[in-house]
Amino acid sequence: MSILRYPRSFLILFIMTGLLSHKVGAQPTQPPTYPRMAGYLGVLHPLITVDEKGSETNFSQYYAVGFPIGLNLWKTKKLGFSVEVVPTIRAENGTSRVANVLFHPGVLVNLGHDFTLASRLAFETSGRYGFTPVLNKIVKKGQTNSYFVAIPIPVRFGNDRPTSLTVGLQFGIVF
Template sequence: MALLSCLNRNCVFAQTPPSPPTPTYPRMVGYLGVLHPLMTVDEHGSETNFSNYYVVGFPIGLNLWKTKQIGFSVEIVPLIRAQDGTSRVANVLFHPGVLVNLGHDFTFAGRLAFETSGRYGVTPVFNKIVRHGQTLNYFVAVPIPIRFGSDRPTSATIGFQFGIVF
């Protein structure tokens, strides 16, 4: 009886908040980040960041998602090197690539790499959205740059990156 009475009076019940709108494709997002190369290995051994010098990069990019599963990304990364009391832009990286949505907020980026230092190569990147916001998402990533050229031995680096997607 109370239910019928409530229906006649237009009672308001707690509702589940509306779910975010389903994105339409193609879809473009931008991002900014901070990159810390951690360790580089080549035929001469290994070298770690934070020991005799400090290198930090600032990835700036656009992702164009063609579908929910696949997209294209272009990224530019200025890298600053601080050593012996001075700092400078040591390198700028042009980093186009293909994005693959792995589900559960994981993305794989397979990138080509072209550096102003003369080095080139590929960079597989494993990315995870760690926090969803109303207008921004926060991510962490592990890039593994593999580089060739410029009369230096082939090298592989592991890094840590974090940032925001908007």
């Protein structure tokens, strides 16, 4: 009985051997050790801001964009600390400027399935302060970096302005 007389059997045997040898030859994945540090960069687009005076949207009369830069220190698989700095550029009427710099420390909670909740305090150079819950999702994992999408919801007080709530959209890379 020759294997050449049964091409389907040969093909199945070849595929199974390839799959088994791949698993045998692959490096075992080790779980991460803690504490563990990760850095990230992102682009933040505030979408809409609401306060007692009404609402305003980005992209209508002006364009604002932030560039979050941060470090996450994961103490355990479930809990970590994060510090972030976010310079924001605002363009309107043909000019642009750095309108604000945000210092944004917070606590990270791993929710599972690549979701993280960041509960951040907020201190802005504009004189505003508050807090920002952020829901984050890793959308693509790589060997050395991952890509994420996040929805920050900043709540701000102070500087003789009414309390405001903003919804934003953030994209970034973790390394």
